[in-house]
Amino acid sequence: MEHNRPERKENILCISNYKWGGMTGLSSSLMREMARYHKVLYFEPPMPYMPIGQNFRWHNLTSWRQGIEMINDNLMICKTPPVLPGKRILRSVNRQAQRKLAGYIIDVMNSLHFEKPILITFCPHSADLLKYLGYELALYFCGDEVLGGKYKRKRTILGIEEELLKKVDCTVVVSKELYKRKKDSCRELFIITNGTDHNHFCVAGKEVDPPLEMDSIKKPIAGFLGAVDHRINIEFIRKASEELKDWSFVLVGPVYKNRNQLLKLNNVYLLGQKNYEQLPRFLSQFDVCTIPYILDDMTINCFPIKLYEYFSSGKPVVASNLPALEEHAGLVYIANCADDFPREILRAYDESNDKRKKRIMIAERNSWEHKAEGLEYILQYLRSKQPLNSGPPDANLKRN
Structure with a gap:
């Protein structure tokens, strides 16, 4: 199914919490669809300097030097330099890590002449990243509750996410329960559930x-x-x-x-x-x-x-x-x-x-193509700041 062609072609800067490929993920599936009509620059999450786990491979620490992987003319994948461990996150450590990440992202964007992007982050700790990047609109796509995640310092990451919710133009969550938790902190809030290929x-x-x-x-x-x-x-x-x-x-x-x-x-x-x-x-x-x-x-x-x-x-x-x-x-x-x-x-x-x-x-009705239509609707709404004549795709986008 072809979804409706958007009015304008955007540059989309995606800060993902998920590696490209492998098992299906929210960020990779959605960005693959958005790349039908927009130019997408997809940054994978950085590896920590001190990784723990049976599936770790040391070459992952240097894989970011391989450069940009071109999936097609509209979709580019970038690995990112390693950062300090994030599970026991300290605010000072996060600021340092996000500043380093921002410098790398800016260098890549400049090399590609990737200007005035729409920034879509799937990472709750991106609050310290936004101030370094130039963008037209910023969205936070929240797929999980941070209190149930891998982070050891729950209060710290919750505070960082709270700041992010207030900074971005719009937050998108995947469930009604997440909507209830985030609604009092957001400027704009939508629900787009996960989809399927x-x-x-x-x-x-x-x-x-x-x-x-x-x-x-x-x-x-x-x-x-x-x-x-x-x-x-x-x-x-x-x-x-x-x-x-x-x-x-x-x-x-x-x-x-x-x-x-x-x-x-x-x-x-x-x-x-x-x-x-x-x-x-x-x-x-x-x-x-x-x-x-x-x-x-x-x-x-x-x-x-x-x-x-x-x-x-x-x-x-x-x-x-x-x-x-x-x-x-x-x-x-x-x-x-x-x-x-x-x-x-x-x-x-x-x-x-x-x-x-x-x-x-x-x-x-819940294919990733339909989910991308929902995201297109949100982008149009944020640009116009007026209710649109045509509503969101059925059963794919909810806004209270």
Whole structure:
């Protein structure tokens, strides 16, 4: 689907909290769509000087020297120089890191003659960055609640984000819960939920060749696409594994936490991170899709990006009781506790085809193309400061 061509071509400077490529992300998916009609300069988040974690590679500290990666004529990707560690963020350290980052961004922009951009940041600590950069408009796209994030000094990062909310022309959040939390601090506030690359994931609802890794995994399969990290409720998976011994539980994505506990479960399979292009083939083998999240400050305020990816396939979804899923009651099977999880999987497995068609229709309306239309609407509104004659795309943009 082609979305409406905007009135003017913009330079968009994106400060992302997500690396380009790999698993799907809000910033990369949305900027890929915006690059249809605008010129996008996408800066990946910097690596810390003192990284911790099993997936770290030392060459990442110097990869920023490789220069600009041209995806196409309108989309350029830049890695950024390493900075001091951010998990235990101090305001003084953040000021120093953001000043260094700003100098690098300005050098790149000057080399490309990238002038008068619209700045879109996905990083809550960007308040100390804005004063160094020239821009026409500034937007903060908030995809997660910082209180539930990786930061150890919650009060500090919350204060930095509060300052950012007041500085930018507009804030966009992905859920109603985030709207409630941010509404008193923003000049303008909109909701654009996460979307799906519908044309990519819809093939998972059809007959496709299974990946070799799944040839020997017996059916039925309850599956999960995404990172296995602090959000995963290990008790949900353990309970389902023990009660549904004839089922296989397949987790496709990088494993950051609970690897040893999961490997002890005989019918749980950790397949690791896969190329984005392969994901529909793995999804096609799921009989039931799952979102087994714990409930904390992050997940209560999130809108799972995988929901509409699952919906694109039409397959049934079993999830924790996340507030963002309330609007899809009847199409998502909700597990309120570990005991509910295996029961809801069985209910989902026996559902009618009518629900599958409804999920696909909802996914089509929530493609990244539609989300980009919502962002275009916001940019037009900010420029005109007047309500526009044509409203935002249906079910993709909300403003209270």
